[in-house]
Amino acid sequence: MQIERKLQLMIEQKEHFHGSDLEKIEKIYGIKKENIMSFAANVNPLGESGKLKTALSERIDAITKYPDREYTSLRKAIGSYCKCDYNHITVGNGCTELISLFIQITAPKKTLLLGPTYSEYERDLRINGSDISYYFLKEKDDFKINSDEFISAITADTDLVIICNPNNPTGSLITQDKLKTILTHCKETNTYVMIDETYIEFVPDVDELSAIPLTELFDNVIILRGTSKFFATPGLRLGYAITSNSQILTDINTNKNPWMINSLAVVAGETMFLDEEYIDKTRSLILSEKTRCRQLIEKSHKFKLYPSYSNFYLLKILDEGVDAHMLFERAIRQGMMIRDCSTFPGLKERFIRFCIMKPEDNTRLINCLTQ
Incomplete structure (x- = not known):
C-alpha cells in the first residue's frame, strides 16, 4: 500500500x-x-544502416588497436559527406560534448538563445557562468523567426548566439540567406554563433538549407552535428563540428581528451555516410x-x-x-x-x-x- x-x-x-x-x-x-x-x-x-551493421561485425577487430588521434580518415569521410574541407572538422563524443567544449573555450559572458529550444545549451552556459537571455519565437508567427527583430537583440556585448536549426522543439528553420544576414551582423559585433544542425539531415534539400557553406565565408560560426538522430546511433556517441576558425579548432583539440572517439565509432563513421x-x-x-x-x-x-x-x-x-x-x-x-x-x-x-x-x-x- x-x-x-x-x-x-x-x-x-x-x-x-x-x-x-x-x-x-x-x-x-x-x-x-x-x-x-x-x-x-x-x-x-x-x-541503423544495414551497411553499418555489416561493417561493425566484419571489423570488430578494430577494438584491438588505438584509433588515430587525428581521426584523419573519419574527418575525410565527414568532409566528403558534408561537402566541406576535412581540415575544418573536429570530432567528439557526441554533439553534446562538443557543445560543452565550445562554451568552455569561448567562455561567453553574455549569450543569446533562440527559444524555445534544447535545454542542454542553458545548462552548459550556467555551469560556465554566462548571463543568458532569450529571443523567443512567437506562436502567432508559427514560430518562424523575424530576422530583423532577432538581429536587433544581438548587441555589442553579446558574446555568443546559439541557434538550433531546424529548431527543437518547434521544427522551424532559418534559411541560408537569413543566416548569412545574422552572421554578418554578428561579425560586426564580434559575436560567435553556434548552429546546431542535429536535425538538418531530415530535410530533403539539405545542401540548400544547411549553414555549412557559410563556414567558408565566416570564421565566427561553428556548425555542430551528430549521428544519433538521423543515423539512429545514439549509443555510438559520434559528433562533429565544422568551422573555418583555426584557433577554435586548435583550442577544442587541445582541451578535449585524446581518443574521444572509439575505434568502432570510426568504422561506423567511415561507413554510414556512404550508405546513400x-x-x-x-x-x-x-x-x-x-x-x-x-x-x-x-x-x-x-x-x-x-x-x-x-x-x-x-x-x-x-x-x-x-x-x-x-x-x-x-x-x-x-x-x-x-x-x-x-x-x-x-x-x-x-x-x-x-x-x-x-x-x-x-x-x-x-x-x-x-x-
Whole structure:
C-alpha cells in the first residue's frame, strides 16, 4: 500500500521525461522499457544502416588497436559527406560534448538563445557562468523567426548566439540567406554563433538549407552535428563540428581528451555516410509520413500543428479540458511515449511533441491522441 501511494504521488507531481528516460518511466509506470515505443527521442525509425551493421561485425577487430588521434580518415569521410574541407572538422563524443567544449573555450559572458529550444545549451552556459537571455519565437508567427527583430537583440556585448536549426522543439528553420544576414551582423559585433544542425539531415534539400557553406565565408560560426538522430546511433556517441576558425579548432583539440572517439565509432563513421540508399530511404519515409500524419491530425481539429522541417511535429492542444501531461499519461499507458513540452522555456502545458516513426506506429499514436 505504501509503495502504491509513493507511485501515485510521483505521478501526481507531473514528472517530466526526456526521450532517453525509459528506465525512469519503467520504474514509475511499471511498463518494461522494451515495450515502450518512444515518440520522444526523435530517432530515425529505420534503425541503423544495414551497411553499418555489416561493417561493425566484419571489423570488430578494430577494438584491438588505438584509433588515430587525428581521426584523419573519419574527418575525410565527414568532409566528403558534408561537402566541406576535412581540415575544418573536429570530432567528439557526441554533439553534446562538443557543445560543452565550445562554451568552455569561448567562455561567453553574455549569450543569446533562440527559444524555445534544447535545454542542454542553458545548462552548459550556467555551469560556465554566462548571463543568458532569450529571443523567443512567437506562436502567432508559427514560430518562424523575424530576422530583423532577432538581429536587433544581438548587441555589442553579446558574446555568443546559439541557434538550433531546424529548431527543437518547434521544427522551424532559418534559411541560408537569413543566416548569412545574422552572421554578418554578428561579425560586426564580434559575436560567435553556434548552429546546431542535429536535425538538418531530415530535410530533403539539405545542401540548400544547411549553414555549412557559410563556414567558408565566416570564421565566427561553428556548425555542430551528430549521428544519433538521423543515423539512429545514439549509443555510438559520434559528433562533429565544422568551422573555418583555426584557433577554435586548435583550442577544442587541445582541451578535449585524446581518443574521444572509439575505434568502432570510426568504422561506423567511415561507413554510414556512404550508405546513400539508407539516406534516401530515410528522407522518403519521413517526408511521406509527415504529410500523412499532418492530414490526420488536422482532420481531427483537436490540435494546432506547426510547420516542421524536421522529423517531429510540435502540437498545441485546442481542447481546454486537456493538457500535455494528460496526453502523456494517456499515451504512456498504451506503451507510447510523447514529449510533454511544458518544460521548454517559452512553452506551457498545452504543447506536445512527437517524432515520426513507422506508418503503423504513427497511426496508433494519432488514434490515441485524437480519441
